[in-house]
Amino acid sequence: MSTPQPTDTAHDTHADAEDAGRSRIVLAEHRPWIEQLQRRLFLRSSLSIGALAMLSGCNLQDNDSVDKVLWAMSRWNDRVQAWLFDRNKLAPTYSARDITDPFPFNAFYPEFDAPDVDGSTYRLEVSGLVADKRSWSLQQLRALPQASQITRHVCIEGWSAIGQWSGVPFRTFLERIGADLSARYVGFKCADRYYSSLDMATALHPQTQLTLDFRNAPLPARYGYPLKLRVPTKLGFKNPKHIAAIFVTNTNPGGYWEDQGYNWFSGL
Ligand SMILES: Nc1nc2c(c(=O)[nH]1)N[C@H]1C(S)=C(S)[C@@H](COP(=O)(O)O)O[C@H]1N2
């Protein structure tokens, strides 16, 4: 990527060098954004940060304007990805011998801080644009139709792993609670302050699963006990663990990483 660099040509004044230094600092503050956008958009469309600066008339030295341009690019990126999303295209599936063992743990905290949820008193809260707002016990969720998948989880931090997850097809759950399936978003609140959200098309995808089991046993704490969402068509951070509440809405609920600059749609 071509970031503005100070040059040592004859007309490089002290002021120019200072500006370049300042723009490097601004860019460094937006590193997650830039890495993400560069990888997902600029390389494919042969746009560089330099070209973006010229197109936007933004000198990359003013934090607010850089931020506005990058957020606008990412919202555009969301719309293109939503447009390209194929509701029927399945993520690849694997066989039991492909399962990664041990499966990696990831969260915004170390493994020993994973929330310790009491399954016997647990109730999944449901709210928003749904007909039936009753909460759900684990037993009630296990009484719904179940499905199993062996798919690849891809984390934005640069690793991927194959796992087996079982639970209720999320479409089945949304139908059961009388969700407005024409609403735009489904939001998730987790027991550990994490939160995320999905576009309705992805929520209804045949492989999107309200997961109770990992490798045929209840989810261990580190992998999201007692309930997580498995979304094999999206990056790992769009797979909330320890889900406490689900809501259907037309207002984008954002997410823990999404609100810090990771692209919201983040399809694979
Ligand atoms: N509640 C909660 N869910 C979460 C996270 C988290 O920190 N808290 N991290 C996300 C990220 S970035 C990844 S890669 C996966 C990791 O899931 P795993 O521990 O089962 O591998 O969980 C996602 N869901």
Ligand SMILES: [Mo]
């Ligand atoms: Mo991740």
